[in-house]
Amino acid sequence: MTQRGDAAEPDRARPESPGPESPGATSPGGSFGAVPRETEPMVQLLAPSGERVEHAHFRFDGDDRTIAGLLRDMVLARRIDTEATALQRQGELGLWSPLLGQEAAQVGSGRAFGPNDVAFPTYREHGVAWAMGIDPLTLLGLFRGVSLGGWDPAELRFNLYTVVIGSQTLHATGYAMGIQRDGRVGNDDGTDAATIAYFGDGASSQGDVNEAFVFAASANAPVVFFCQNNQWAISEPTSLQTRVPLYQRAHGFGFPGVRVDGNDVLAVHAVTEWALRRAHAGEGPTLVEAYTYRMGAHTTSDDPxxxxxxxxxxxxxSRDPIDRVKTYLLGNQTIDQQWLDDLAAESDRLAEHLRRGCRELADPSLADSFTTTYAEEHAPLAAQAAEYAEYVASFGDPDAEVTR
Structure with a gap:
């Protein structure tokens, strides 16, 4: 299995929370009319041209080798996405949710996690899954219909994909409230923890998300709400969903909101680290709006x-998140063509792992579903299992598996 690149180490000495007057921060005096989306200030540390830029309140402190590791992660995350899309077109997957264009938002935030932080994803966070150590082949099981997600959330701190829109924000908030009650905030001793709830701009209109905001604000819970605003809730643009930029919604619930250039992996990493530090310190929730773009379809059943x-x-x-990092690293000679060629070869090996492994994924046994529904024996389900076993036996082949 292809190994992951090194994650950047968080710098605990970076600036405190930006004031309301800072670009990208919620301001009580902000406009509440229809705001042209790209005129809103947002945190940016690497311009589309590949040039580093300064920000008054945020900075990325990793070295260029760390940035090269982020580039590697984004390239491989995109290859995972490309191969999975092709597998769906070939009939090997029932569906796939592409991440094309959102690699920086996912890798940048995923690499900002501390050792105790826990992710609650939607069904598109393939780049976050990669950063958290999930074998991407395991992701395919859900979309092939052979599993509900075959990784251990407790071990990998990455919960199962959530298809019900927005419900994971409540899960993340409840988990964060549990972290509070376990005394794992405000200690500064390596035990502090937080959650990150990922969701899209469309999900921000869901009641679950807004209820999660209320609970998180009321409890001052250590949760980061990470909204990937990719401009389209399937076929509905963000401009039809909200009269204000999404990050400004946080002010109404009583916690900070920050808009970050979601195609800038350095800025995403810096802002996510800052939001997690707030949560660890007991300062409560933050809404991060990663302003990005879905360059592909919503799912493979969609025609954008x-x-x-x-x-x-x-x-x-022209704002491709991978191109800007590549331009920066080539410009300062941190990487060269040989480095890129080696990465392309690694990408090919990962693609082969996915193609071969997808076709080898075992079909589930219907009989197993009776033993994996509850942690302890459940009498009504046990009776159903016995009935099913009797039904299968009626076909005269004890090894037969009836699936319908």
Whole structure:
């Protein structure tokens, strides 16, 4: 299995929370009319041209070798996505949710996790899963229909994919409240923990998400709400969902909101680290709006050409999260063509692992579902299992598996 790159170490000495007057922070005096989305200030540390830029309140302190590791993660996350999309087109997966264009938002935030932090994803956080150590082949099991997610959330601190839109934000908030009650905030002794709830701009309209905001604010829970605003809730643009930029919603619930350039892996990492430090210190929730773009389809059952223009897509191609990092690292000679060639070869090996492994994933046994539903024996389900066993036996082949 391909190994992951090294994660950047968090710097605990970076600036405190930005004041409300700072770019990207919630301001009580902010406009509450319809705001042109790209005119809103946002945290950026690496411009689309590949040039480093300064920000008054945030900085990325990793060295260029660490940035090269982030580039590697993004390239491999994109290859996972490319191969899974192809497998779906070949009939090997029932569905796939592409992440194309959102690699920086996912890798940057995933690499900012502390050793005790826990992720609550949607169904698109393939880059976060990679950063957290999930074998991407395991992700395919869900979309092939042979598992509900085959990894251990307790071991890997990455919960199972959530298809019900927005419900994971309540799960993350409840878990964070449990962290509080376990006394694992405000200690500064390596035991502090927090949760990150991932969701999209469309999910921000769900009642579950807003209820999670209320609970998190009321309990001052150590949770980071990480919204990947990719501009489209399937076929509905963000501009039809909200009259204010999404990060400003946090102010109404009583906690900070920050908009970050979601195609800038350095800025995403810095802002996520800051939000997690707030949570660890007992300062409560934060809403991070990663302003990015879904360059592909919502899922492989979607045709985005029916609802968005080609020039919009080209506008965002020029802001590709991988290209800007590659340009920066080539410019300062941290990497060269040989490095890129080696990465391409590694990417090919990962793709082969996915293609071969996907076809080898075992079909589930219907009989097993009776033993994996409850942790302890459940009498009604045990009776159903016995009935099913009798039904299978009626076919005269004790090894037969009836699936319908």
């Amino acid at each position: 050409s029916k609802y968005r223009e080609d020039d919009e897509l080209e506008h965002w191609r």
